[in-house]
Amino acid sequence: MATIKKKRILREVRFLVMITIGAMIAAAGLEFFLVPNDILDGGVIGLSIIASELTGWTMSIFLILLNLPFLYIGYRKIGMKFTMHTLYGVVVLSLSTAYLHHFEPVTDDLFLATVIGAVILGTGVGLVIRTGGALDGTEIIAILVSKKRPVSVGQFIMVVNVFIFILAALLVFSWETAMYSIITYYIAYKMIDIVVEGLEEWKSVTIISEKPEEIADSLLDQLGRGMTYIQGEGVFSKQPKKIIYTIVSRIELSTVRSVVDEIDPNALVAIENTTDVRGSNFDTGSPH
Structure with a gap:
């Protein structure tokens, strides 16, 4: 029994380390490339960027606040372990973005910021998902909806993100940056697949x-x-x-x-x- 318990503890520590690394990588993609150039990701991260622009509050606050309702739903419908991993990842992401926000962006070229930022963001999110957590509460809703409706998780998230990108174009940014945001989402989505599933097919x-x-x-x-x-x-x-x-x-x-x-x-x-x-x-x- 002691050996089994020790293995479980070591596995959980390994999971938390991977979630920490993934969330910090995602934060670097956001703060060094995407956010300074007004480029969004989808889901709660995108909504947090919009809310930050509208209110002047730091994005890190909204990353936690907007995720809380989804985390509660996840706790009730999916389970404690997944919810705690997701909560931990969201907190690390929030703290990391708050810290990195004080640094200068790497580039102001929109194309470079879109591509490089999306690759880094997707890598970080992929590491967290591979470990059994998430950094975005909309994924929890997507999982639950897909179980009851003939809609895949990817299709639901795509619909939500299209709405977010349109909202950003109308309220905060331009249609140009909204289109760059769509490219960001697509590249990040593909990077998540590579990290979670591997390069070998x-x-x-x-x-x-x-x-x-x-x-x-x-x-x-x-x-x-x-x-x-x-x-x-x-x-x-x-x-x-x-x-x-x-x-x-x-x-x-x-x-x-x-x-x-x-x-x-x-x-x-x-x-x-x-x-x-x-x-x-x-x-x-x-x-x-």
Whole structure:
């Protein structure tokens, strides 16, 4: 029991360290590039920038105040652990932006500020999300809405952000900076995906063929990658079938296609994106 408790404590410390680093990186992207050039991110961060411009209060105050209702909803609907990680991340982000606000911006070039700021911001937010938290309360609402309505999390956040960018253009900034803000949001969104899911793109491949052994032997020989037979049955023929299942990298996918086309051009090949692969010494390429 003591060993398990120690592992949990160490894991939680590691999570908090990663959230701290992620929130500080996000703050650097905001204060060194985006905020000084009147460029918004979406969600609560964007609303905080607008509120700061309208009231003259520091953005760090609004980062906490505007997130509080979402955090309460998250606590009631999602759970304590996620909510506490998110609250901690928001506090670190708020304190970091308050501190960095006193430094001079790195550049006043709008294009450079948009691209570099978005990359840095997306990296920081991605680290926090990968750890199991968030820096923006609108993501909590998006998760809850997606469970009850036929709308994805990304679609809901996009709608909210379009409204925020229009609001910014009408009340505070210009349409030009609003359009730069849209570019910022898109780049940051992609960077979050890269940080959370990684640069490598894995593909899960399912092959249904009349020659499964030949295809499997050839793939094993050329890729050195393990695979699994799934026992199936044809609906019409009622005959047993061996279905090949394996996971390959994007680069290896062309070899899979070539092998299947050469051995059985009529084979059915289904390919899906896989964002995370663990266990069975997969990285070494040994058989599953």
